[in-house]
Amino acid sequence: MSKKTGPTSDWSRRDVLKASAATAAISGAPMFFSRNAYGADFLNNPGDASTVTLGFNVPQSGAYADEGADELRAYKLAVKHLNGEGDGGMMNTMQPSELKGNGILGKKVEYVTGDTQTKSDAARASAKRMIEKDKAVMITGGSSSGVAIAVQGLCQEAGIIFMAGLTHSNDTTGKDKKANGFRHFFNAYMSGAALGPVLEKAYGNERNAYHLTADYTWGYTTHDSVKNTTEGLGWNTAQNVLTPVGAGDFSQYITPVLNSGADTLILNHYGKDMINSLTQAVQFGLRDKQVNGKDFVVIVPLYSRLMAQGAGDAVKGIYGSTNWHWSLQDEGSQAFVKSFGQEYGFPPSQAAHTCYVQTLLYADACERAGTFEPCEVVKSLEGHKFDGMGNGPTEYRAEDHQCFKDVLVVRGAENPTSQFDLLEVVEVTPRAQVEYAPDHEMFAGGDLGTCNNGA
Amino acid sequence: MDAILLQILNGLDKGGAYALIALGLTLVFGTLGVVNFAHGALFMIGAFCAVTLQKLLTLSTKVKDESITFFDAYKEVPILSAKFPVVGPIIVDLAVPLAILVAIPVMWIIGLVMERGLIRHFYKRAHADQILVTFGLAIIAQEVVRHYFGANPIPQLAPAVVSGSANVGSWFGLGDNVVYPWWRLIYLAFAGIIIASVFAFLQFTTFGMVVRAGMQDREMVGMLGINIQKRFATVFGIATVCAGLAGVMYTPILPPDYHMGMDFLVLSFVVVVVGGMGSLGGAVLAGFLLGILQSFASMNEVKSIIPGIDQIIIYLVAVVVLLVRPRGLMGRKGVMED
Numbered sequence: 001m002s003k004k005t006g007p008t009s010d011w012s013r014r015d016v017l018k019a020s021a022a023t024a025a026i027s028g029a030p031m032f033f034s035r036n037a038y039g040a041d042f043l044n045n046p047g048d049a050s051t052v053t054l055g056f057n058v059p060q061s062g063a064y065a066d067e068g069a070d071e072l073r074a075y076k077l078a079v080k081h082l083n084g085e086g087d088g089g090m091m092n093t094m095q096p097s098e099l100k101g102n103g104i105l106g107k108k109v110e111y112v113t114g115d116t117q118t119k120s121d122a123a124r125a126s127a128k129r130m131i132e133k134d135k136a137v138m139i140t141g142g143s144s145s146g147v148a149i150a151v152q153g154l155c156q157e158a159g160i161i162f163m164a165g166l167t168h169s170n171d172t173t174g175k176d177k178k179a180n181g182f183r184h185f186f187n188a189y190m191s192g193a194a195l196g197p198v199l200e201k202a203y204g205n206e207r208n209a210y211h212l213t214a215d216y217t218w219g220y221t222t223h224d225s226v227k228n229t230t231e232g233l234g235w236n237t238a239q240n241v242l243t244p245v246g247a248g249d250f251s252q253y254i255t256p257v258l259n260s261g262a263d264t265l266i267l268n269h270y271g272k273d274m275i276n277s278l279t280q281a282v283q284f285g286l287r288d289k290q291v292n293g294k295d296f297v298v299i300v301p302l303y304s305r306l307m308a309q310g311a312g313d314a315v316k317g318i319y320g321s322t323n324w325h326w327s328l329q330d331e332g333s334q335a336f337v338k339s340f341g342q343e344y345g346f347p348p349s350q351a352a353h354t355c356y357v358q359t360l361l362y363a364d365a366c367e368r369a370g371t372f373e374p375c376e377v378v379k380s381l382e383g384h385k386f387d388g389m390g391n392g393p394t395e396y397r398a399e400d401h402q403c404f405k406d407v408l409v410v411r412g413a414e415n416p417t418s419q420f421d422l423l424e425v426v427e428v429t430p431r432a433q434v435e436y437a438p439d440h441e442m443f444a445g446g447d448l449g450t451c452n453n454g455a
Numbered sequence: 456m457d458a459i460l461l462q463i464l465n466g467l468d469k470g471g472a473y474a475l476i477a478l479g480l481t482l483v484f485g486t487l488g489v490v491n492f493a494h495g496a497l498f499m500i501g502a503f504c505a506v507t508l509q510k511l512l513t514l515s516t517k518v519k520d521e522s523i524t525f526f527d528a529y530k531e532v533p534i535l536s537a538k539f540p541v542v543g544p545i546i547v548d549l550a551v552p553l554a555i556l557v558a559i560p561v562m563w564i565i566g567l568v569m570e571r572g573l574i575r576h577f578y579k580r581a582h583a584d585q586i587l588v589t590f591g592l593a594i595i596a597q598e599v600v601r602h603y604f605g606a607n608p609i610p611q612l613a614p615a616v617v618s619g620s621a622n623v624g625s626w627f628g629l630g631d632n633v634v635y636p637w638w639r640l641i642y643l644a645f646a647g648i649i650i651a652s653v654f655a656f657l658q659f660t661t662f663g664m665v666v667r668a669g670m671q672d673r674e675m676v677g678m679l680g681i682n683i684q685k686r687f688a689t690v691f692g693i694a695t696v697c698a699g700l701a702g703v704m705y706t707p708i709l710p711p712d713y714h715m716g717m718d719f720l721v722l723s724f725v726v727v728v729v730g731g732m733g734s735l736g737g738a739v740l741a742g743f744l745l746g747i748l749q750s751f752a753s754m755n756e757v758k759s760i761i762p763g764i765d766q767i768i769i770y771l772v773a774v775v776v777l778l779v780r781p782r783g784l785m786g787r788k789g790v791m792e793d
Contacts, residue, residue, distance in 0.1 A: 062606075241758075248709045251708075255461040255465055259461070272710075276710070283638075284620055337525060340526075418522035418523055
């Protein structure tokens with residue numbers, strides 16, 4: 001009778017091989033059978049549902065309501081295209097792209113909307129409702145940096161991706177940046193950097209500038225950025241006066257400009273505030289004045305077609321910067337303008353463009369990640385390079401989640417050739433000219449932190 | 456000197472609006488004894504009379520815009536201007552002044568309906584009840600306007616001929632730096648004319664004399680066989696028209712939205728309290744005074760000493776006035792003291 005000695009086992013080599021194969025099959029199964037399988041635990045995981053919900057949180061009232069309305073139009077168009085309806089718009093030009101026109105990850109895209117009222121508390125309440133009640137997997141929207149920063153913070157705490165709409169403050173991807181937040185729109189620093197050379201060429205090196213600045217984060221960073229640029233050109237800054245958002249009547253802020261000795265008025269205002277302040281500045285005769293032997297000039301650092309439309313003739317010849325303009329001739333812009341125009345009967349604004357692009361970028365990131373899990377989507381977006389979306393080659397910088405691309409300098413059209421031809425592109429400023437280090441002093445003080453998936 | 460003159464003009468301009476609203480507010484309080492929190496809404500409704508008229512005058516047909524080739528775009532062509540190419544644009548340009556003619560009967564009817572239908576049932580009720588019901592009315596008016604006109608401000612243009620600025624400095628032998636928009640000067644003159652008309656009406660007509668007597672002693676006037684209630688209803692109508700006209704004329708200065716009445720209401724109540732409850736002269740004086748103070752407080756030189764003073768000056772002055780003169784600048788003994 002033989003006796004086994006040493007370590008003994010009932011497992012044959014074949015059994016081990018079978019067990020290994022079974023283990024490999026089981027561990028691979030979730031990824032093979034279900035693309036959402038990572039996802040057992042993350043907030044608002046749509047799981048096996050046939051639809052997925054996005055939350056569009058825009059100002060439908062308040063000083064930025066016009067931009068909000070156009071943002072909402074763009075979001076609805078993006079949803080239509082993602083679900084395979086319409087002509088596809090920029091989905092046909094986006095490179096690279098995993099979008100197939102069958103929703104996101106095969107789920108039909110649905111959406112809920114909210115009114116931020118251009119107020120941080122209302123915006124947070126609205127976003128909270130979308131996350132908790134409507135189970136939105138992503139929140140997007142903007143038009144006020146104060147609001148965008150507040151909602152970005154909420155999404156970070158909740159564990160939801162925030163794709164910022166129109167927000168131009170340096171702080172959104174500076175001191176208030178968050179791992180769950182991403183901004184496609186350009187920022188105040190980029191506006192200053194792009195405007196500098198154009199202003200120098202147009203107005204020289206000896207100017208005395210008076211700033212009227214919206215009293216919140218966007219106003220502060222825009223003032224700082226433009227001041228940094230203009231003082232670099234040799235201009236003097238006469239005064240900076242903070243004005244409340246939605247002031248309506250700016251007469252008490254404009255009249256002191258008349259006697260200040262300034263020959264340049266820089267309006268760090270946006271939306272209806274810019275329309276009112278510019279219109280009233282013109283009513284007070286500022287543009288007809290001569291000071292220090294020079295024609296008095298007005299500069300609007302952040303411009304949009306909607307504002308130009310509201311201000312009418314007052315915008316003629318006034319310089320500013322913009323993220324995008326419908327008259328651009330690249331394939332992506334033309335596809336978007338055609339699609340938006342057919343849907344609504346007029347071209348999209350820069351606010352509409354950035355919101356449309358953000359929605360497509362999020363959808364594409366989910367497709368590339370193979371999941372809606374926020375931290376996988378973050379990884380998918382960080383450092384992502386793309387083209388065909390209207391701004392030339394663009395990159396989502398991993399360090400601060402800010403997109404880097406070309407910036408447009410525009411001027412109010414003197415002789416418009418159509419009802420929409422209100423701004424003319426003076427210069428396309430290359431990305432290299434507006435780029436900055438992640439630890440630049442104007443963006444310092446924040447911490448991206450780590451991604452939160454809400455589990 | 457230039458800066459001071461400009462700030463005085465700014466203050467008078469704002470004060471004109473405050474005074475017009477406060478005048479109606481205190482007229483209603485002085486005669487009917489009603490604290491009307493819907494008065495700001497009447498200012499807003501007046502503004503929307505101008506908006507409505509402008510919308511009617513610019514009713515448009517859509518015509519294909521051939522200059523846009525890559526999608527189907529349409530231009531809006533105003534029917535009136537298309538049918539009457541010479542007169543049409545002139546009428547549209549004069550929309551705001553024409554709205555005054557529309558607003559007078561509209562506001563008068565609104566005032567009478569409001570007084571006869573609701574307010575008169577609250578004459579003998581506590582002020583708290585009056586405040587609740589009129590505040591509720593204001594919110595209803597606000598939401599109706601929001602429903603039909605949306606939440607966004609709707610810009611109204613002053614007639615082209617007065618859209619520029621006047622060289623006010625040259626009138627006073629000062630430099631060219633003192634310019635002021637024509638429409639704001641017109642608003643100031645308009646406010647002055649309306650205020651003077653109301654005072655003259657109350658001072659120099661038999662009707663006014665009865666109303667003033669009723670303000671002093673309602674019961675005694677009633678005992679003399681005069682139907683004072685009927686006259687008070689007319690006074691409510693006058694106050695409503697004043698608020699409405701103030702709203703119409705303010706539209707080129709501040710694009711109207713559904714909330715504008717509430718913004719002015721709070722300030723106007725402060726004006727009434729500072730002027731003295733029920734005192735017409737006090738309301739006008741306080742309106743202009745607080746407008747000017749607010750304007751000076753917004754000067755950079757002042758704000759550099761006390762930051763944010765422009766936002767609180769009116770309330771600060773109200774506190775000081777009420778501490779020194781508890782009945783306001785021109786308040787009477789016995790009003791709201793029972």
